[in-house]
Amino acid sequence: MNKKKRLTQLILVSACFVLLAACTPKTMVPLNYALTTPAVGACTQPTSVLVFKDARQSRSIGRDGDGNLLQPGSDVADWVGWSLYEELNAAGCNVKYRSMRQADGLPVVTGEVLDVRMMSTGTTTWKGIVKIRVAVERNGKSEAGETFIGEVEKPIIFGVNSREEVLTEALQGVMEQVVPKVVAQLQ
16 A cells, blocks of 8 residues: 555656646746867967856847747856857867956956847747857956857757757857967967
8 A cells, every 4th residue: 555655646746747847938948058169279378268247238038939038047158158168178278167367377268248149030930149258368468359249040840959059059150250269369
């Protein structure tokens, strides 16, 4: 009898989780990233990537086809900054990801997220935009920062691919521009 009771409880709890998953809002957009690792020369010295600042005007990342606000599934500035760290690391740089400046004299890559948004542009088409500003600081002096923009529009077939892929690909487009420039400044 005790095993039957536990089995019934397990089935009820599982059913509750299934119902909750079905009822969760479709307005939460996971922020994912996959490395592109553009072919660049190796960094000649160690560097740090400082956590990016979120300078966006809105904390949402757009609206769906029904007008509902889309919310990021994680911190947007961390998503961008960590992606740059991962790309520099994959490119062969000796890089550290830091939340605050260190007095170690290493060059520091700083940045801010200016815009991250996605929008439905048709029945099954989505557009993603990522805009960031990146600068390299050496010996406490910041070189002129540069703004980079990635934009992707593509059809999304639910069940085959997902709308968040447009943001991933837009950020990849940004990284393909940023990484070679940062590595060149670290030479």
